[in-house]
Amino acid sequence: KAGVTQTPRYLIKTRGQQVTLSCSPISGHRSVSWYQQTPGQGLQFLFEYFSETQRNKGNFPGRFSGRQFSNSRSEMNVSTLELGDSALYLCASSSGQALLLIQETQYFGPGTRLLVL
Amino acid sequence: KQEVTQIPAALSVPEGENLVLNCSFTDSAIYNLQWFRQDPGKGLTSLLLIQSSQREQTSERLNASLDKSSGRSTLYIAASQPGDSATYLCAVDTDKLIFGTGTRLQVFP
Numbered sequence: 001k002a003g004v005t006q007t008p009r010y011l012i013k014t015r016g017q018q019v020t021l022s023c024s025p026i027s028g029h030r031s032v033s034w035y036q037q038t039p040g041q042g043l044q045f046l047f048e049y050f051s052e053t054q055r056n057k058g059n060f061p062g063r064f065s066g067r068q069f070s071n072s073r074s075e076m077n078v079s080t081l082e083l084g085d086s087a088l089y090l091c092a093s094s095s096g097q098a099l100l101l102i103q104e105t106q107y108f109g110p111g112t113r114l115l116v117l
Numbered sequence: 118k119q120e121v122t123q124i125p126a127a128l129s130v131p132e133g134e135n136l137v138l139n140c141s142f143t144d145s146a147i148y149n150l151q152w153f154r155q156d157p158g159k160g161l162t163s164l165l166l167i168q169s170s171q172r173e174q175t176s177e178r179l180n181a182s183l184d185k186s187s188g189r190s191t192l193y194i195a196a197s198q199p200g201d202s203a204t205y206l207c208a209v210d211t212d213k214l215i216f217g218t219g220t221r222l223q224v225f226p
Contacts, residue, residue, distance in 0.1 A: 092160075
């Protein structure tokens with residue numbers, strides 16, 4: 001079974017631009033969650049999508065948004081990029097049968113490393 | 118606000134040693150806890166998931182314990198190997214995962 005895939009793997013943008021990251025979950029998984037990882041803040045939860053609906057959201061500004069398609073693939077968009085958005089963005093998928101992410105094993109992709117200049 | 122701390126932040130040991138990594142959380146009202154490992158430049162791999170009703174979980178050379186009342190979990194690695202070198206993260210909470218600060222482990226031959 002193929003794992004979670006993320007594209008692109010690396011990205012360089014300049015301040016003010018916007019970026020879209022893509023995540024394809026494991027086949028059959030319906031929940032996709034997104035995380036930002038930085039040296040200063042560690043790993044932080046962005047949001048979770050289940051059946052095309054945002055089920056949970058972390059404490060990030062509205063510049064960070066996402067969506068999920070009917071095939072469970074998910075995209076994350078960051079508008080008006082700031083230097084502080086430079087990070088490794090990880091997505092994870094799970095079956096979504098449990099109401100809470102913590103109740104089932106999360107499978108992570110390799111991440112997209114975003115550099116904002 | 119839930120805060121998760123991992124001690125030590127970094128650890129370097131010779132091959133064959135038994136190790137204990139610590140995870141502490143401020144709000145004991147958690148549901149479950151997961152331990153992950155992260156290899157450089159890669160995503161996270163789930164190691165063990167401890168349900169709130171359980172006190173420990175074991176997988177091969179790994180054993181994780183959970184004490185909700187004291188807000189602590191430990192990950193025990195037996196007979197460490199160079200392939201165990203990675204960053205180890207614990208995660209707790211309910212509707213979203215809150216990750217710890219991580220322990221960077223290096224096992225040298």
